[in-house]
Amino acid sequence: MAWLDWVSLFLRWFHVIAGVAWIGASFYFIWLDNNLKQPPQWKQDKGIKGDLWAVHGGGFYEVSKYQYGPEAMPDKLHWFKWEAYTTWISGFCLLVLVYYFGASAYLIDPQVNPLSPSTAIGLGLGLIFGGLVIYELACRSHLAHYPVLFGILLLSMLTFASYFASHWFSGRGAYIHIGALIGTIMAGNVFLQIMPSQRLMVDAVKNKLAIDPKWGAQAKLRSVHNNYFTLPLLFIMISNHYPVTYQHPQNWLVLIAIGIVAAWIRHFFNLRHIGKVRPSILISGAVGMLLIAIWVSTPLIDDSLKPSAENVGARVVEPQVLAPDQQTVHNLIQLHCANCHSSTPTDDIFVVAPLGLKFDSWADISGKAALIYQRVVVTRDMPFLNKTQMTEQERELIKNWFLEQDT
Structure with missing residues (x-):
């Protein structure tokens, strides 16, 4: 639902803003604590453990840290x-x-x-x-x-x-x-x-x-x-x-x-x-x-393609990979990707094309060949959770198509 996307957007935005403030404070106070210098004697007499001078935003700042605490609690404490x-x-x-x-x-x-x-x-x-x-x-x-x-x-x-x-x-x-x-x-x-x-x-x-x-x-x-x-x-x-x-x-x-x-x-x-x-x-x-x-x-070697004790000496049948022609690749993308990545998604979760990627035409597909190869063959995180059950042979076909495009 669209309103959930807006809730997610504002929550994520707020989370990042709050996180920047928190982590920034962590960086600053560790830096501050580690940069405090021994103060002059008159400050030590007041219980000040260390102080630091800084310039920022057009002005000078003097920061002091007490050994235990000030003589009296200030009216405003941050x-x-x-x-x-x-x-x-x-x-x-x-x-x-x-x-x-x-x-x-x-x-x-x-x-x-x-x-x-x-x-x-x-x-x-x-x-x-x-x-x-x-x-x-x-x-x-x-x-x-x-x-x-x-x-x-x-x-x-x-x-x-x-x-x-x-x-x-x-x-x-x-x-x-x-x-x-x-x-x-x-x-x-x-x-x-x-x-x-x-x-x-x-x-x-x-x-x-x-x-x-x-x-x-x-x-x-x-x-x-x-x-x-x-x-x-x-x-x-x-x-x-x-x-x-x-x-x-x-x-x-x-x-x-x-x-x-x-x-x-x-x-x-x-x-x-x-x-x-x-x-x-x-x-x-x-x-x-x-x-x-x-x-x-580093590319991984698929253990399923290695000879095993059971098939040593047996005839190894290589999986058939279809020729990477345009129509075959187009049909594969429509079958496995266009349910989410289209102008009118049919997926039960994604009602809008993720990242705005749409594969409605061959021009859309060929223009994103490198991205398709990266996500389908290299990182293998697409199709999303492999909901459409893309096979290894189909991934190999996408690989061959891309490599042919890249030559």
Whole structure:
């Protein structure tokens, strides 16, 4: 229905705006905290731990951070929480609208796992909130005092979650659920630890009580966790535009590999903020991304075409591939693609041609030959969830047609 598209549009738009505000605040405050310098003695006497001067927007700014708190609470105190809350709320609403209401179209891939919508939704919610509980328990345990061990545990949890999600859902559904898990952990850090710690600090200042240093330390630790999550999460937010990643046979491993490299690159900038420049981190991160791209883009050998123990010595019959003539290709596109990509779609989900792509005529088809080849042969994410059951022989025909066009 058209109104659902408008709701999705505005929700997605709002989600991006809120996310920019939240991630921007994360980048800024980590940068700010790492760039504070020891203040002059008169500021230290007032309890100021560090300060920073900056110029922006035609003016000078002086920012100071107190060791524990100011002598008196100011009349106006700015809190940074709604950037996180609105990002999570809008993202969860999008998840429900797109992937839960449209579970049969976007979340469930019968070729991966023929789940019922209710089962798929239950698994998705269990993965998101179950992961949050595991993370929160780990943060509140003694593991939090051992950063390396905690990091290994967190990476293991996300790896297992990615593996199971990729074996439950469609590629897009798996990626978006790992993104929802990470986003929920980040918002949970704000709601469950950062804000309660800050409220304790504010109440202590108001009541002239001593501030426990661990309140600030716990909040800062969660903020650092969130900061390292930002780049992997941003990748997941745009990944649905790049089926070469989520349609890969080892899509869960692709996701984890990109997430590790992205967090590693973020580490370079966090170190740089405190004056430690490590070009090796940035270079190794770039090399890592290049190796991932080469791995993901390398053509796969179809195991079904390899000789097996059962057919060794037997006559191998090659599948017949029709000649890639214009009429045959046109008929294939009409059969497998035009139900969505036409001026009058007949699909039960897409009432408007996705991305505005229409294959009503041969001129439309031949003009998009490279795109058809990419999505049908290379990434193999089209036809959508292979609802029309395109065969391997038909994909081979599209491949031969394109290669003939390209010569």
